Amino acid sequence: MTAAAWVTMAAVCGFVWGGAITLVAIAMRKEGRKRQA
Amino acid sequence: MLLAMLSMAVGTGNIWRFPRIAATQGGGTFLLPWAIFLVAWSVPLLICEFAMGKATRKNPIGAFADMIGPRFAWMGAWVALCSTLIMFYYGVVTGWCVRYFTAAVTGELPGAAPGALWESYSGSWWAVLTLVVSLAAALWVVARGVRGIEQSVIVMMPVLIGLVIVLAIRAVTLPGAERGLAFLFTPDLSGLGNSRVWLEALTQNAWDTGAGWGLALTYATYMRAREDTTINGFILGFGNNSVSLLAGIMVLCTVFSIRPEAAGEIVGAGNTGLTFIWVPQLFAAIPGGRLFMAMFFLALFFAALTSLISMIELAARILIDRGMSRGRALVVIAGVALVFGLPSALSTTVLDNQDTVWGIGLMLSGLFFGFAVLKYGVDRFRHEHVNSEGSDFTIGRWWSVAMGLVVLEALVLLVWWFSQSLSAEGLAASVNPFRSFGLGTIVVQWAILLALCLGMNRWLGRPRPAVAPEEAA
Numbered sequence: 001m002t003a004a005a006w007v008t009m010a011a012v013c014g015f016v017w018g019g020a021i022t023l024v025a026i027a028m029r030k031e032g033r034k035r036q037a
Numbered sequence: 038m039l040l041a042m043l044s045m046a047v048g049t050g051n052i053w054r055f056p057r058i059a060a061t062q063g064g065g066t067f068l069l070p071w072a073i074f075l076v077a078w079s080v081p082l083l084i085c086e087f088a089m090g091k092a093t094r095k096n097p098i099g100a101f102a103d104m105i106g107p108r109f110a111w112m113g114a115w116v117a118l119c120s121t122l123i124m125f126y127y128g129v130v131t132g133w134c135v136r137y138f139t140a141a142v143t144g145e146l147p148g149a150a151p152g153a154l155w156e157s158y159s160g161s162w163w164a165v166l167t168l169v170v171s172l173a174a175a176l177w178v179v180a181r182g183v184r185g186i187e188q189s190v191i192v193m194m195p196v197l198i199g200l201v202i203v204l205a206i207r208a209v210t211l212p213g214a215e216r217g218l219a220f221l222f223t224p225d226l227s228g229l230g231n232s233r234v235w236l237e238a239l240t241q242n243a244w245d246t247g248a249g250w251g252l253a254l255t256y257a258t259y260m261r262a263r264e265d266t267t268i269n270g271f272i273l274g275f276g277n278n279s280v281s282l283l284a285g286i287m288v289l290c291t292v293f294s295i296r297p298e299a300a301g302e303i304v305g306a307g308n309t310g311l312t313f314i315w316v317p318q319l320f321a322a323i324p325g326g327r328l329f330m331a332m333f334f335l336a337l338f339f340a341a342l343t344s345l346i347s348m349i350e351l352a353a354r355i356l357i358d359r360g361m362s363r364g365r366a367l368v369v370i371a372g373v374a375l376v377f378g379l380p381s382a383l384s385t386t387v388l389d390n391q392d393t394v395w396g397i398g399l400m401l402s403g404l405f406f407g408f409a410v411l412k413y414g415v416d417r418f419r420h421e422h423v424n425s426e427g428s429d430f431t432i433g434r435w436w437s438v439a440m441g442l443v444v445l446e447a448l449v450l451l452v453w454w455f456s457q458s459l460s461a462e463g464l465a466a467s468v469n470p471f472r473s474f475g476l477g478t479i480v481v482q483w484a485i486l487l488a489l490c491l492g493m494n495r496w497l498g499r500p501r502p503a504v505a506p507e508e509a510a
Binding site for chain 2 (some may be wrong): 001002005006008009011012013015016018019020023024027030032035
């Protein structure tokens with residue numbers, strides 16, 4: 001794999017998967033707080 | 038409810054369509070506009086759909102009429118009918134998944150020659166039978182109401198995601214899998230000047246996430262008031278595209294690992310060739326291949342079925358809002374879906390034609406949602422319906438800008454694509470409505486649907502009370 005392919009893979013996967021995991025974590029934290037309240 | 042919405046979005050578009058489109062549109066070159074349109078098309082539209090559904094508690098026709106006036110009910114009808122027309126052939130594809138899963142389990146696959154099963158099955162009355170089976174399964178779930186849908190996706194979605202992850206891990210650990218990764222992620226910036234790449238990236242996003250289909254709007258009518266619109270829109274978009282990326286890695290790593298010399302032919306094998314002809318051959322060549330093949334087609338079946346359920350729910354919701362009982366609505370839908378699904382079941386050319394016409398038609402659906410928000414007042418819509426009671430996140434002005442961009446993107450891409458198609462095909466070929474994949478067939482079918490929607494506008498726009506969710510369920 002070329003350096004350009006590695007960079008694209010890191011950028012696209014990081015953006016899409018990283019985004020999804022972060023969003024689910026935020027949503028679960030918010031939901032937990034709502035339930036506690 | 039979020040799981041039900043994710044099940045609506047994650048469909049064959051992720052597993053069947055994404056790897057093929059990504060491969061044929063230049064791999065890494067395609068992924069850049071695909072990632073851009075996730076935030077410039079899918080997420081803003083999903084937030085818009087959630088907000089409209091939650092605010093009006095009506096199907097797309099009623100929601101458009103409530104939001105911007107009964108004169109524009111036809112726009113909601115376009116959105117709903119475009120998704121319903123997709124549902125007709127989507128049932129056929131779901132049926133294919135049933136057939137291939139059973140063939141993988143019984144050992145009928147991969148067969149003696151590549152495509153032997155496909156040749157004898159596709160376009161035959163067996164395809165009609167599996168259409169009936171898939172419709173019956175989806176109708177049975179929808180008949181049990183929104184609770185039935187939730188109960189079914191609680192089982193199917195985790196299994197589906199688990200299967201895709203296991204298959205992707207297996208694919209990247211195959212010898213030579215890095216060739217597939219290189220193919221998928223190597224960018225060619227000169228390819229970004231091709232309108233087709235951008236158009237496919239947009240339609241793939243629309244296909245992938247279900248943004249602009251009216252399906253998220255329909256499910257949002259059942260949302261609790263305290264449920265957040267913004268975070269749900271983001272999770273749906275990013276979660277769905279995460280599955281697509283996994284599926285792309287899974288399929289392309291397998292192709293380039295097992296048959297690197299024929300990879301070009303395999304990924305270019307058209308709408309059905311990659312999944313239904315080559316995937317069985319590829320899985321057969323790896324240790325434990327029958328198990329992985331069965332897992333692949335089970336994942337594909339679950340993905341297709343959960344999306345088919347949401348499309349049937351959309352059609353049912355329209356009839357329910359018109360005063361029909363759920364049971365009667367489903368009987369009507371079963372009959373209509375069978376009649377209109379029949380041509381696609383008996384001819385893959387018809388199915389491919391419908392896939393092209395209404396897949397690109399989703400761009401108009403997105404355009405109509407964008408128009409509705411602009412007409413209502415984009416900042417007013419954001420304050421009243423997005424940042425409403427129960428919101429955990431206050432969405433900023435960027436969303437207003439993004440909704441304006443949705444309209445601009447759809448218009449620019451449509452004009453760009455029309456002009457490129459005209460210059461590539463020539464005027465005579467372009468205006469021929471009988472060519473399966475030309476501009477002519479698309480424009481004529483769109484014109485018929487638009488005329489139908491506009492002709493029924495007065496009747497569609499008549500105010501009707503919203504049906505309470507428990508009554509609808």
